[in-house]
Amino acid sequence: MSIILDHVNYTYSTGTAYEIQALKDINLTIEDGQFIGIIGHTGSGKSTLIQHLNGLIKATSGAIYYNGQDIYDEDYDLRTLRTKVGLVFQYPEHQLFETTIFDDVSFGPKNQGLSKEEAGLRAFEALSMVGLDENLYYQSPFELSGGQKRRVAIAGVIAMHPDVIILDEPTAGLDPKGRDEIFDLISKMHEEKNITVVLVSHSMEDVAKYVQRIIVMNDGEVMFDDTPDEVFKHYKELEQAGLAAPQVTYLMHELKEKGLDVDVNATTIDEAKRSILKALC
Amino acid sequence: MLREITLGQYYPADSVIHKLDPRVKLVATLVYVVSLFLFKGVVGFAVITAFLVLAVKLSKVPFLYMIKGLKAIVILMILSALFNLVLTPGINPVFVLGPIKVYPEGVRMAVLMLIRLSYLIVGTSIMTLTTTPNQLTDGLETGLAPFSKIGVPVHAIAMMMSIALRFIPILIEETDLIMKAQMARGADFEKGNIIQKAKNMVPLLVPLFVSAFRRADDLAMAMEARCYTGGAGRTKMKPLRYGKADALAYIVLFAFLATVIVLRIFGY
Ligand SMILES: Nc1ncnc2c1ncn2[C@@H]1O[C@H](COP(=O)(O)OP(=O)(O)O)[C@@H](O)[C@H]1O
Ligand SMILES: [Mg+2]
Numbered sequence: 314m315s316i317i318l319d320h321v322n323y324t325y326s327t328g329t330a331y332e333i334q335a336l337k338d339i340n341l342t343i344e345d346g347q348f349i350g351i352i353g354h355t356g357s358g359k360s361t362l363i364q365h366l367n368g369l370i371k372a373t374s375g376a377i378y379y380n381g382q383d384i385y386d387e388d389y390d391l392r393t394l395r396t397k398v399g400l401v402f403q404y405p406e407h408q409l410f411e412t413t414i415f416d417d418v419s420f421g422p423k424n425q426g427l428s429k430e431e432a433g434l435r436a437f438e439a440l441s442m443v444g445l446d447e448n449l450y451y452q453s454p455f456e457l458s459g460g461q462k463r464r465v466a467i468a469g470v471i472a473m474h475p476d477v478i479i480l481d482e483p484t485a486g487l488d489p490k491g492r493d494e495i496f497d498l499i500s501k502m503h504e505e506k507n508i509t510v511v512l513v514s515h516s517m518e519d520v521a522k523y524v525q526r527i528i529v530m531n532d533g534e535v536m537f538d539d540t541p542d543e544v545f546k547h548y549k550e551l552e553q554a555g556l557a558a559p560q561v562t563y564l565m566h567e568l569k570e571k572g573l574d575v576d577v578n579a580t581t582i583d584e585a586k587r588s589i590l591k592a593l594c
Numbered sequence: 595m596l597r598e599i600t601l602g603q604y605y606p607a608d609s610v611i612h613k614l615d616p617r618v619k620l621v622a623t624l625v626y627v628v629s630l631f632l633f634k635g636v637v638g639f640a641v642i643t644a645f646l647v648l649a650v651k652l653s654k655v656p657f658l659y660m661i662k663g664l665k666a667i668v669i670l671m672i673l674s675a676l677f678n679l680v681l682t683p684g685i686n687p688v689f690v691l692g693p694i695k696v697y698p699e700g701v702r703m704a705v706l707m708l709i710r711l712s713y714l715i716v717g718t719s720i721m722t723l724t725t726t727p728n729q730l731t732d733g734l735e736t737g738l739a740p741f742s743k744i745g746v747p748v749h750a751i752a753m754m755m756s757i758a759l760r761f762i763p764i765l766i767e768e769t770d771l772i773m774k775a776q777m778a779r780g781a782d783f784e785k786g787n788i789i790q791k792a793k794n795m796v797p798l799l800v801p802l803f804v805s806a807f808r809r810a811d812d813l814a815m816a817m818e819a820r821c822y823t824g825g826a827g828r829t830k831m832k833p834l835r836y837g838k839a840d841a842l843a844y845i846v847l848f849a850f851l852a853t854v855i856v857l858r859i860f861g862y
Contacts, residue, residue: 330605369774392780400778408775410800420797424780455804469779 316343316366316398316477321375323361335361337533339375343477343511348503350520350541351513353530354555359513360403362530363479366511367398396425399475403482405466409454414440414465417454421473432472439472440465443498460491464498471502477509478502484519496523518559521545521580529554542578561585568592605723609654612724615840616733618847622649623721625847629854630710630717637862638854639709645850646717655723663719664712671711678703727759736834742825749825757813765806772801 323336335358343349343366353359364370365377368384368391377384384394402408411417415436422432440450443464449457454465463483470478480499484492500523503510514520520527520541527544529537531554537544544551548558548566565577565585576588606612611619626645633639650657664671682704684697725733735752742748773783776797783794 364774367778369777392782395778396780400775402771402775402778405775407805408772408779408797408801410797420781421779424782473780 315345315380317341317378318365319376319378321365321372321377323358323365323370324373325361327373335533336365336372339535341528341535341538343509345476345509346507347526348500348510348524349512350524350527351511351530352515352517352520352527352556353536354515357530357554358533359515359530360481361533363400363481363511363513366477366479367395367400369395369400396421396473397475398477398479399470399473401467401470401478401480401483403485405469405483406454406459406462409462409466409469412453413451414445414454414457415450417465418468418472421469425473435472435474436468439468442471442502443468444494460487460494463487463491463495467495467498475508477511479511479513481513482515483512484514492519499523515556517545517551517557521559529556531555541580545578545580603719603722604726605655605659607654607724609652609724610839611649611653611720613839614724614843615834615836616725616729617737617834618836618840618843619721619725620730620733620737622843622847623718625851626717627714629851630713632854632858634858635862638857641850641853641857642713646713649717649720653720653724655720659723660716660719663715667711667715671708674707674711675704678707728756731756731759732830732834747825749828753825761806761809764809765802768805769798769802772798772805 318339318341321336321339322334324332324334326332339362351359351362361370365372368377371385379394379398382389384391409417411420415433418436418439419429419432422435423429427435437450441447445461445464445468449461454462457465467480467483483499484495487495496519499510499512502508512520512524524541527537527539527541528535529544529551536550536554537547545558545562548562551558559580561579561582561584562577565575565579565588568575568589569577573589573592575592576584579585579588626642629642629645633642650660679696679700680694682697682700684699687695687697688701689696722730731752734755735748738746738748738752777783781794781797783791783798785791786794
């Protein structure tokens with residue numbers, strides 16, 4: 314059970330003066346249950362890539378298989394695919410439209426053909442998952458704060474019970490507290506429901522803390538695809554691609570150069586702390 | 595950024611026509627349209643064709659791009675040609691089918707109509723393809739400035755035009771995004787009868803309006819924060835200035851117009 318991308322290419326505005334190849338020969342396998350981070354500078358093709366995964370954009374060439382089936386087959390049901398592979402767009406709060414939060418979250422389940430009761434149950438479950446105060450459920454989504462709106466929008470996708478959830482820069486424009494809440498929510502989802510999570514971000518720092526595998530995009534190509542430790546070893550190349558390794562990586566390399574025997578592969582502050590204490594004692 | 599300009603139809607290229615002052619291009623388009631309705635005979639037609647071919651060649655925009663605009667009005671062209679064909683009265687019909695009589699005059703009118711319409715579209719599209727929407731409003735504002743003396747709010751109109759032009763592509767992009775986001779939640783914008791379809795639009799239209807108002811609000815705030823108070827006393831960072839090429843273009847234009855008028859007087 315997995316998503317496989319086979320030599321996928323995508324070109325925007327083909328045949329015009331603004332033609333631009335956003336994806337170049339992408340080959341990827343996304344296994345069940347993985348927690349993956351996709352990183353790349355703005356315009357590197359991250360959003361374009363993830364919109365392929367649920368069939369919103371059709372590749373110019375190449376094939377995509379979901380659980381062994383070619384999603385570009387004539388009789389493949391893309392609408393069902395979209396409920397299996399949930400996609401949370403960037404600034405998802407901009408898509409809220411219902412009069413109450415509860416109805417908005419029920420929108421997805423209703424589109425899946427569930428009865429009103431079932432859809433309501435799903436909405437209830439999703440809203441408590443994202444930790445929204447129950448008193449708010451029947452209020453207008455437009456009166457919430459930015460971070461709350463975003464959690465409601467994410468609940469709208471969770472309520473469809475997807476097997477894979479993809480989030481496009483879910484913390485863009487949030488304050489540090491809102492950001493931590495969203496990240497905690499995402500890792501909780503991964504642990505409790507054991508669903509595959511794909512997290513798009515341009516911050517190494519954020520991603521390093523949570524994911525098992527990092528895909529680095531650069532100008533429409535996959536530059537690295539490995540565990541965080543392995544990817545951060547290339548921190549010099551990452552810089553050339555307009556990205557930065559976590560600050561901890563820089564610190565550890567500098568300490569090592571100065572003669573302290575620390576583990577340069579530490580990526581989170583906790584790991585660094587432990588390694589430094591060990592080297593000092 | 596890229597997508598913003600595409601929708602203004604602008605085709606970026608490094609050509610003489612692209613670099614002309616927008617006012618010249620506006621006047622040229624006007625002169626060209628007038629000439630299309632002035633010419634009588636084959637010689638006049640040849641002169642206009644030569645002018646058009648020259649402009650197309652100089653603009654460096656692929657010809658295929660220009661005739662794209664024709665596709666949109668094919669039906670209109672066919673209809674007007676048909677009406678001209680059957681409704682123009684004459685003496686000796688060349689073709690009779692029941693009550694329908696086609697005279698040579700009708701054929702002439704129909705052909706003329708087709709030529710005029712297609713020349714009109716191709717000619718005016720040279721202007722929109724070689725001038726960015728912003729240059730165009732700039733040209734209009736400067737060109738129409740004298741009218742503000744008699745109370746026409748030229749600056750306000752130009753400002754509204756350029757803001758509207760600036761926002762159309764953004765809103766189109768936004769529509770595309772919201773549509774995709776709702777499709778990701780299982781929305782279907784195609785199924786059902788008319789009422790169903792209208793209902794399906796709600797998840798698209800509500801967020802679209804909310805975002806349009808938010809953007810308008812932000813823009814108004816940003817403009818006020820920079821002390822925008824309207825046109826009075828406002829100067830431009832890049833005021834339009836005529837150059838040598840513009841003078842030359844005006845001479846060519848004048849010569850062209852004079853030729854067309856003279857030819858018409860003598861009936862060629
Ligand atoms: N709708 C679109 N039309 C044309 N070009 C686009 C569109 N969306 C993105 N692009 C272009 O494709 C490239 C990749 O964009 P995107 O996938 O949004 O990158 P990222 O999400 O990594 O910032 C960019 O050069 C961008 O300008
Ligand atoms: Mg993006």
